[in-house]
Amino acid sequence: AQSVTQPDIHITVSEGASLELRCNYSYGATPYLFWYVQSPGQGLQLLLKYFSGDTLVQGIKGFEAEFKRSQSSFNLRKPSVHWSDAAEYFCAVGITGGGNKLTFGTGTQLKVEL
Amino acid sequence: EAQVTQNPRYLITVTGKKLTVTCSQNMNHEYMSWYRQDPGLGLRQIYYSMNVEVTDKGDVPEGYKVSRKEKRNFPLILESPSPNQTSLYFCASSSTRPGADTQYFGPGTRLTVL
Numbered sequence: 355a356q357s358v359t360q361p362d363i364h365i366t367v368s369e370g371a372s373l374e375l376r377c378n379y380s381y382g383a384t385p386y387l388f389w390y391v392q393s394p395g396q397g398l399q400l401l402l403k404y405f406s407g408d409t410l411v412q413g414i415k416g417f418e419a420e421f422k423r424s425q426s427s428f429n430l431r432k433p434s435v436h437w438s439d440a441a442e443y444f445c446a447v448g449i450t451g452g453g454n455k456l457t458f459g460t461g462t463q464l465k466v467e468l
Numbered sequence: 469e470a471q472v473t474q475n476p477r478y479l480i481t482v483t484g485k486k487l488t489v490t491c492s493q494n495m496n497h498e499y500m501s502w503y504r505q506d507p508g509l510g511l512r513q514i515y516y517s518m519n520v521e522v523t524d525k526g527d528v529p530e531g532y533k534v535s536r537k538e539k540r541n542f543p544l545i546l547e548s549p550s551p552n553q554t555s556l557y558f559c560a561s562s563s564t565r566p567g568a569d570t571q572y573f574g575p576g577t578r579l580t581v582l
């Protein structure tokens with residue numbers, strides 16, 4: 355069965371600093387990979403997704419992620435964090451066989467210090 | 469505006485009192501899903517629907533029912549709620565398979581069962 359691990363429960367960065375959120379997945383086939391962001395009191399919004407092709411994908415709000423098959427990773431990055439980026443971030447792997455679902459990681463809570 | 473709406477946003481109820489959380493989308497999406505979000509567990513799929521009158525279980529379907537009589541609506545029914553169903557619930561829709569497509573999430577329903 356597929357699974358997603360986000361090893362960092364909480365991360366604190368200073369505004370203007372770079373950010374990397376880690377995500378490792380376990381899935382037997384080529385995965386569909388997603389990053390979603392959840393702002394306080396809001397639903398989830400898609401940041402970016404990877405299906406195939408270029409392993410470096412660009413998303414909204416200046417985020418990017420790199421798919422590394424050899425490491426089973428899909429880490430999210432941003433070169434300069436803004437205070438408005440404080441939120442919870444979820445990595446997810448999609449399956450399209452029996453189940454048709456996303457399997458989410460447990461999330462990383464990002465705090466931005468001014 | 470393209471959106472997924474859920475009602476109510478907040479609900480406090482007592483054990484055993486049947487309740488329904490409504491979900492509606494205006495994007496003509498085929499697929500709809502329900503998730504629950506619990507601290508430290510991320511989001512877990514409860515049920516999903518591939519089209520009208522077609523539903524299937526997700527990872528945690530026990531204690532829940534769904535129906536899909538119209539394409540735009542996908543209500544979640546708790547026939548006899550219990551305290552372990554206290555959670556934050558999200559409805560989501562997508563134009564194709566949830567595992568391979570962007571999911572659009574509603575704002576969430578925070579349910580407390582006493």
